[in-house]
Amino acid sequence: MKKLLLVFVWVLSIPFSFGQNIIGEKVLTIKASTGDYSKPGNFLNLQTLYAPYVDGKVNGIFDGKVLPIGGDMPDYYEKNGMWFMELDIDMILLTDENEKIYCKATGVLNLELDTFKAQKFQTQWRFRTSSEKYSFLNELMGVGFGKFLPEGSKYGLQHDIYKITKS
Numbered sequence: 001m002k003k004l005l006l007v008f009v010w011v012l013s014i015p016f017s018f019g020q021n022i023i024g025e026k027v028l029t030i031k032a033s034t035g036d037y038s039k040p041g042n043f044l045n046l047q048t049l050y051a052p053y054v055d056g057k058v059n060g061i062f063d064g065k066v067l068p069i070g071g072d073m074p075d076y077y078e079k080n081g082m083w084f085m086e087l088d089i090d091m092i093l094l095t096d097e098n099e100k101i102y103c104k105a106t107g108v109l110n111l112e113l114d115t116f117k118a119q120k121f122q123t124q125w126r127f128r129t130s131s132e133k134y135s136f137l138n139e140l141m142g143v144g145f146g147k148f149l150p151e152g153s154k155y156g157l158q159h160d161i162y163k164i165t166k167s
Contacts (some may be wrong), residue, residue: 021167030091030103031155032056032066046075053091056155062134064095074109080164085109087123099131105144105159121146125161 036050056066066117070090074081089105107123125142129135142161149155 023165023167024143024162025165026160027140027163028058028060028062028159028161030056030058030066030093030159030161031149031157032091032159033154033156035069046077048073048075058093058095059148060161062095062097062099064093064099067092067094067100077119081108081113082119083111083113084113085111089123095131095134097133099134101127101131101137102128104128107144107146109146116148118146120164121148123159123161125159 002032032053033055034051035054037049049128050071052068052071053066054068058064058066069092073088073090074085076085078084085095085108086137087105087107087109089103089107091105093101093103095101103125104127105123105125107121109121110119111117112119123146125140125141125144127137127140129137140163143164144159144161146157146159
């Protein structure tokens, strides 16, 4: 009887053991520029930076701009020519409809120092707004994939943010 019960539990768990179907829907693209971040400090055996946001634009579920408020305050360490960074992003967006949306993101950035090429640039996003139109963002947890934009671009980096749901 005990073996039969174990087989029954195992059979019920089969559909869950092969993963779940998920759907990703792009909600926002944020392109931003940062100010001077050349003066690192120390925090618990780690280096820490402050890279203030000075300009940017947003498009997707709304169009708008990145306000020159907030920034990224990553902690990092260097090993074998790589920076391993833990990102801590605070950003305020202003829609073209004059709605403010606060963004908080954390993530990882692994960066080759000699080429400034990102090996990994992933973030998770939360939003807060008092806007009735965009209040659904208060419940959204976004997954972001970042990249550096080519030299000479108006903006230095880009975050593509997705809403992930089960199908």
